[in-house]
Amino acid sequence: MDARTIxxxxxxxxxxxxxxxxxxxxxxxxxxxxxxxxxIGIAGLxxxxxxxxxxxxxxxxxxxxxxxxxxxxxxxxxxxxxDMQRPALGQAVFxxxxxxxGCMLTMYVISQQVFTASGKPAVEPSAANIxxxxxxxxxxxxxxxxxxxxxxxxxxxIGCIVIAIKIKVPPHKILPDSNKGNEDDVPVISxxxxxxxxxxxx
Amino acid sequence: xxxxxxxxxxxxxxxxxxxxxxxxLTRRNLITMLMSVELILNSVNINLVxxxxxxxxxxLDGLFFTLFIITxxxxxxxxxxxxxxxxxxxxxxxxxxxxxxxxx
Amino acid sequence: xxxxxxxxxxxxLPIISFLLISLVGRKNFPSFCGVLGTLSVLGxxxxxxxxxxxxxxxxxKVGDAYQQMVPLKINWLQFAPNVSIDLGIMLDPIxxxxxxxxxxxxLMVHFYSLGYMKGEERYATFYSYLGLFTFSMLGLVLxxxxxxxxxxxxxxxxxxxxxxxxxxxxPSAVSAAKKAFIVTRFADLGFLIGILILSYYSGTLDFQxxxxxxxxxxxxxxxxxxxxxxxxxxxxxGLVLVFIGGAGKSAMFPLHIWxxxxxxxxxxxxxxxxxxxxxxxxxxxxxxxxxxxxGCPAALDIVMWVGVSSSLIxxxxxxxQTDIKRVLAYSTMxxxxxxxxxLGTARYGGENGLGYMASMFHLFTHAMFKALLFLGAGSVxxxxxxxxxxxxxxxxxxxxxxxxxxxxxxxxxxGIPPFAGFFSKEEILQSAYHANKVIxxxxxxxxxxxxxxxxxxxxxxxxxxxxxxxxxAHDAHGAADAHDAHHGEGPATMLIPLxxxxxxxxxxxxxxxxxxxxxxxxxxxTEFHMTFSIAPVLLATxxxxxxxxxxxxxxxxxxxxxxxxxxxxxxSYNKFxxxxxxxxxxxxxxxxxxxxxxxxxxxxxxxxxxxxxxSVTAHISxxxxxxxxxxxxxxxxxxxxxxxxxxxxFIYWWT
Numbered sequence: 001m002d003a004r005t006i007x008x009x010x011x012x013x014x015x016x017x018x019x020x021x022x023x024x025x026x027x028x029x030x031x032x033x034x035x036x037x038x039x040i041g042i043a044g045l046x047x048x049x050x051x052x053x054x055x056x057x058x059x060x061x062x063x064x065x066x067x068x069x070x071x072x073x074x075x076x077x078x079x080x081x082x083d084m085q086r087p088a089l090g091q092a093v094f095x096x097x098x099x100x101x102g103c104m105l106t107m108y109v110i111s112q113q114v115f116t117a118s119g120k121p122a123v124e125p126s127a128a129n130i131x132x133x134x135x136x137x138x139x140x141x142x143x144x145x146x147x148x149x150x151x152x153x154x155x156x157x158i159g160c161i162v163i164a165i166k167i168k169v170p171p172h173k174i175l176p177d178s179n180k181g182n183e184d185d186v187p188v189i190s191x192x193x194x195x196x197x198x199x200x201x202x
Numbered sequence: 203x204x205x206x207x208x209x210x211x212x213x214x215x216x217x218x219x220x221x222x223x224x225x226x227l228t229r230r231n232l233i234t235m236l237m238s239v240e241l242i243l244n245s246v247n248i249n250l251v252x253x254x255x256x257x258x259x260x261x262l263d264g265l266f267f268t269l270f271i272i273t274x275x276x277x278x279x280x281x282x283x284x285x286x287x288x289x290x291x292x293x294x295x296x297x298x299x300x301x302x303x304x305x306x
Numbered sequence: 307x308x309x310x311x312x313x314x315x316x317x318x319l320p321i322i323s324f325l326l327i328s329l330v331g332r333k334n335f336p337s338f339c340g341v342l343g344t345l346s347v348l349g350x351x352x353x354x355x356x357x358x359x360x361x362x363x364x365x366x367k368v369g370d371a372y373q374q375m376v377p378l379k380i381n382w383l384q385f386a387p388n389v390s391i392d393l394g395i396m397l398d399p400i401x402x403x404x405x406x407x408x409x410x411x412x413l414m415v416h417f418y419s420l421g422y423m424k425g426e427e428r429y430a431t432f433y434s435y436l437g438l439f440t441f442s443m444l445g446l447v448l449x450x451x452x453x454x455x456x457x458x459x460x461x462x463x464x465x466x467x468x469x470x471x472x473x474x475x476x477p478s479a480v481s482a483a484k485k486a487f488i489v490t491r492f493a494d495l496g497f498l499i500g501i502l503i504l505s506y507y508s509g510t511l512d513f514q515x516x517x518x519x520x521x522x523x524x525x526x527x528x529x530x531x532x533x534x535x536x537x538x539x540x541x542x543x544g545l546v547l548v549f550i551g552g553a554g555k556s557a558m559f560p561l562h563i564w565x566x567x568x569x570x571x572x573x574x575x576x577x578x579x580x581x582x583x584x585x586x587x588x589x590x591x592x593x594x595x596x597x598x599x600x601g602c603p604a605a606l607d608i609v610m611w612v613g614v615s616s617s618l619i620x621x622x623x624x625x626x627q628t629d630i631k632r633v634l635a636y637s638t639m640x641x642x643x644x645x646x647x648x649l650g651t652a653r654y655g656g657e658n659g660l661g662y663m664a665s666m667f668h669l670f671t672h673a674m675f676k677a678l679l680f681l682g683a684g685s686v687x688x689x690x691x692x693x694x695x696x697x698x699x700x701x702x703x704x705x706x707x708x709x710x711x712x713x714x715x716x717x718x719x720x721g722i723p724p725f726a727g728f729f730s731k732e733e734i735l736q737s738a739y740h741a742n743k744v745i746x747x748x749x750x751x752x753x754x755x756x757x758x759x760x761x762x763x764x765x766x767x768x769x770x771x772x773x774x775x776x777x778x779a780h781d782a783h784g785a786a787d788a789h790d791a792h793h794g795e796g797p798a799t800m801l802i803p804l805x806x807x808x809x810x811x812x813x814x815x816x817x818x819x820x821x822x823x824x825x826x827x828x829x830x831x832t833e834f835h836m837t838f839s840i841a842p843v844l845l846a847t848x849x850x851x852x853x854x855x856x857x858x859x860x861x862x863x864x865x866x867x868x869x870x871x872x873x874x875x876x877x878s879y880n881k882f883x884x885x886x887x888x889x890x891x892x893x894x895x896x897x898x899x900x901x902x903x904x905x906x907x908x909x910x911x912x913x914x915x916x917x918x919x920x921s922v923t924a925h926i927s928x929x930x931x932x933x934x935x936x937x938x939x940x941x942x943x944x945x946x947x948x949x950x951x952x953x954x955x956f957i958y959w960w961t
Contacts, residue, residue: 008206012214019218019241023225028234035237038218042244045211049255054268058247061272066240066279073283074233077290085297087228091939095227098943102950103220109957110212115257122259133262134269142266149273156277160284223946227939235938298938305936 008048014041026083028074036067053127211252219245232286232296236279243275310377313395316353316405317444319346320412324437332430340423343433344416347440351409354402361402362822371827374398374514376450391511394450399823400593400666404447407673408583410810412440414803415578418681421799422574422688432472432572439465443583447590451511452501455591459497459555462584463490469579470571482567489564493554500547503540504598507533513594520598521654527601538604545605549592549612556588557639558646559616563885565639569631573687576631577680581638582673589645589669596662596825600654610650610741614748617643619882621755625762626868626879629693630683633763634676637719640756641672647749648734651741652825659825660832661741664733667819671726674814675718678807682712685804686767688796695763699770699860707801709768711808716764718811720757720846723839726815732839733820733832753842757849765857 018038025031039062046055087095123129134142218241225238247268254264290296323346331339366372379394416436423432442461449455471483501511507530508516519526520541533540550561557565568580579585592599592609599606617640624636645665652661685708690697702709718725721732731753738746795801821829856864868875877883933944 005206008210012210015214016217016221019221022241023221023229023234023238028231031234031237035240038241039244042248045214045248046251049251051251051255051265054251054265057269057272061276062240062244065276069279069283070233070237073286076287077233077296084229084231084234087230092228094943095224098227098946098950099220099224102223102946103216105950105953106216106220107213110209110216115208117257118260120258120260123262125262125265130262130265130269134266140261140263145266145270149270153273153277156281160280163281163284163288226942227946301938302936305934 004048011041011044011048014038015045026086028078028084029071032067032071032074035070036063039063039067051125053125053130208252208256211248211256215245215248215252218242218248230298232289232298232301233283235298236282236286239282240275240279243271247271310395312353313357313377313397313448316350316357316409317441317448319350319353320437320444321441322346324434324441327430327434327437332434336430339430339433340416340420343437344413344420346437347409347413347416350440350444351413354405354409357397358402358406361397362399366397366399366402370829372399372822372824373827376514379450388509391453392451393454394512395448396450396513397448399827400590401447403666403670403823404590405444407670408440408443408447411578411582411673411677412436412443414677414681414807415574418577418684418800418803419572419574421797422684423572424797428472432469435465435468435472436575436578439469439579439584443587446587449513451513452505452516453511455594456494456497456501459494459551459587462579462587463487463494463555466490466568466579466584469575470568472571472575476570478567479570482564482570486564486568489561490554493551493561496547496554497551500544500549500551503544503547504530507540507544517595517597521601539602541598542602542604545595545599545602546608548595549588549605549609552588552591553612553646554588555591556585556642556646557616558588558612558643559619559639560884562616562620562639563888566632566635566881569629569635569693573631573680573684576635577677577684580635581676581680585638585642586645586669586673589642589649589665592646592649593662593666596649596652597654599649600652600825606650606653608650610647610745613643613646613648613650614745614752615643616640617647617752618748618755621752621759622874622878623881624759625755626875628695630686630695630698630763630767631680631693633759634679634683637679637756637760638676640752641668641676641719644731644734644749644752645669645672647745648737651737651745655826656828657830659830660733661737662825663820663823663830663832664730664737666823667733667817668727668730670817670819671718671730671811671814674807675715675725675727675811678711678715678804678811679719681800681804681807682708682715685796685800688800695766698767700768702768705768705795707795707804711804712764712768714808714811716760718815719760720850721753721842722757722846722850723843724812724815726811726813728839728843729815730819731842735842736832736838739838750842750845754845754849757846758853761850761853762857765853769858770860 015038018034018036018041022031022034022038025034039058043055043058043063046052046058086092133140134146137143222238222241222245225241226235229235229238250264250268250271254261258264286296289301293300295301320343323343327339327342331342360366361375362372366375375397377395377397379392381390382393383391385391416433419432419436423429426432439462442458442465446455446458446462449458467483467487470486471479473479474483504516504520505511508519508526510516510519518524520530521527527541530541530544531539535543538546552558554561565580565585569576571580599609620636620640620643624633624640627633627636645668648661648665648668650661652659652663652665654662685705686698686701687693689701689705692698714725718727721728723729735746735749735753738749820832824830856867880886933940
């Protein structure tokens with residue numbers, strides 16, 4: 001057992017353990033931190049496979065972006081200290097059984113499968129190679145998906161703004177809040193508020 | 203088991219995927235459900251990277267897909283969190299059990 | 307020869323005016339719409355007159371016969387390699403003649419309505435409908451194939467419906483419009499089946515090809531005469547069904563019941579549609595297919611008998627009606643009956659085609675004097691504000707122009723020389739005399755009755771009572787009509803058409819129709835027998851004198867006559883109970899024995915089946931709506947289960 005193997009198992013344990021803790025922990029903030037471990041472990045796995053560029057992107061986007069976003073939203077929406085509700089027992093048992101069954105099935109199928117490597121000489125996965133191919137318009141270029149994804153990001157950004165934007169409505173237009181109404185609320189609601197209220201009223 | 207090969211990575215990916223599914227099915231908090239989704243997406247990334255490494259080292263397509271998935275995951279997380287915060291403003295709760303107004 | 311584009315413009319000028327008025331004009335310049343419509347029809351008339359001149363005197367004649375010309379033919383709908391519907395323009399003597407008739411009468415009516423309809427609330431709408439009608443009628447006469455004629459046939463039906471129901475606040479107008487539409491619709495069903503039979507056997511919709519195939523000794527003719535159904539050949543059936551369509555539109559007995567009611571429309575409309583143009587479409591249709599009819603004497607006999615019986619019945623009914631427009635309506639029906647039986651007595655080609663020529667001639671002259679009669683009646687109604695004879699009388703001094711032109715028209719329709727009606731009636735009677743003596747007898751009797759009832763109308767309107775007192779007229783019509791009380795005539799726009807049509811009613815009799823419009827296009831030599839025309843003219847004069855004796859002064863004689871012929875009088879007054887028979891058939895037989903069971907079937911079986919489907923759907927959805935719980939995780943679980951299921955299927959089963 002050489003060092004590479006040991007490192008791999010450490011990474012694997014971090015990933016799987018972090019994932020498990022992340023989905024079972026009852027403190028939401030801890031859950032987020034376990035997710036962070038998992039993501040960092042995955043980044044390590046990429047380093048382990050010599051894909052430094054992907055690993056760097058993983059760290060920058062996931063660890064630096066998404067997890068921070070999640071943590072912010074946790075702070076915005078609830079206190080991080082208290083425990084979350086336990087899932088209903090039946091639901092938990094069913095989900096566990098389903099997940100274990102699916103996992104067994106998949107692993108079984110994978111282990112039956114014979115993969116054959118192409119065996120051709122490897123390409124250096126350097127940032128230069130990746131960038132060159134991604135922005136090329138030749139047969140194996142990824143220019144079009146790249147542009148499509150950029151459009152998607154733009155759309156997502158505009159969508160977020162539209163969803164989260166606050167619309168000021170005159171006080172008399174606000175329907176009485178049926179659940180957990182806060183009397184000293186600022187008469188400010190967001191887009192979609194009225195629809196939701198109507199649905200509740202029904 | 204002494205040589206780390208493709209199967210090891212696939213097993214990790216598989217385990218992580220079903221951990222994510224389990225979380226998605228059991229968690230009642232929308233943010234933790236979002237985390238589960240991130241786990242699922244990451245398991246797919248591991249898969250793609252491992253295939254690229256061990257089966258087709260002469261190509262970079264797996265990496266590209268990984269990159270695109272990461273991008274899309276970022277967009278998805280942003281939109282999802284915007285929705286969650288909006289929902290919280292209206293319901294004062296992000297419990298998925300309570301946000302069931304869109305039913306029959 | 308005029309360019310094709312100019313011929314196309316003839317029907318399209320009115321439709322352009324229709325579109326302009328109904329889309330823009332009605333809102334933006336309502337008072338100008340009348341002038342716009344009139345100008346467009348004036349353009350059509352000028353073009354038509356040019357076309358007629360060119361056709362009859364420049365290009366139409368090849369050798370010694372007028373040719374059919376098809377200057378335009380567009381393949382419109384191609385269903386299969388040899389089944390297609392074309393749109394085209396066909397010029398031959400009758401269509402060119404009809405072009406002139408339609409545009410001329412339409413122009414007169416447009417012009418007349420400038421005065422008559424002034425101040426109406428839906429003045430612009432009226433003109434847009436007139437434009438639509440003129441377009442449809444011109445398209446009908448220009449049609450080069452039988453399907454195209456059917457389309458325009460329905461279009462004139464629609465515009466007639468719209469115009470009859472013009473005063474839609476009046477329930478009677480609404481029901482009259484519906485009646486006209488439904489009755490002609492039934493007849494059109496026959497027309498459509500007839501079209502299908504004829505075109506199925508001849509393999510074409512085109513008039514020229516169809517006539518060629520069904521008159522020459524071709525395979526098509528042999529099959530269509532060989533195929534028989536209930537004792538008659540398919541050719542006879544097809545022609546009779548087409549004739550039923552024509553009879554519906556031309557108000558032939560027993561499908562005439564809509565025409566008197568159609569008088570609910572404005573009077574100019576009655577003049578245009580229900581006297582001069584649309585109602586002769588049936589005659590035109592038979593004339594258009596005349597070579598084919600000529601090959602089937604049975605069908606022509608039916609045309610003849612239907613024509614003559616309609617003519618006589620309508621004349622008798624007209625004698626007792628008191629609504630002046632209804633009198634005119636029955637008189638129209640009677641005159642169209644004349645045209646029909648004249649066609650029925652004719653055969654294709656040469657001397658035998660006399661009746662065809664006479665029919666077309668009568669159509670032409672009748673359009674002039676009948677339009678004049680209606681417009682004159684319109685003037686009277688405009689002044690009196692009533693359709694009833696008892697409200698009129700002694701108007702001759704108040705309305706001198708109307709009186710004089712009306713008298714000309716009455717003399718023309720009675721067949722007194724030298725007015726137009728005399729010449730065309732003479733030709734018809736000659737043709738009938740040569741073909742069938744019974745028909746001739748009935749025709750000459752009708753002519754005498756015609757003279758009687760027309761002069762009954764004339765004397766009742768313009769003589770009979772003493773002059774109405776000025777004050778009483780003043781009271782009756784209010785201060786707004788003070789002008790009318792002194793002077794009964796309408797504005798100049800109403801008088802000019804009367805004068806023009808009056809002059810035409812005298813003049814058109816001298817047109818040499820025998821050289822222009824004949825069954826085979828060749829000139830036809832007609833002799834004028836002085837001795838032959840003595841009897842009809844004498845009979846007509848007799849009719850006039852009886853009317854003079856009865857109605858010139860107020861007297862009790864007509865009432866006594868009515869009492870002594872009580873049964874006939876009452877039958878005639880009630881239009882021989884034909885409407886009642888229709889009502890009986892529909893209300894007592896069709897409704898309970900066909901309508902109710904069908905309605906029951908529809909409500910319980912058809913609707914029941916649909917309701918069953920709906921309730922099954924509702925129950926199933928109630929059962930499964932629990933799945934739609936709104937809980938995201940349940941959905942995720944379904945989704946997950948489905949995905950796993952697909953994986954299993956694709957791996958182990960679908961290999």
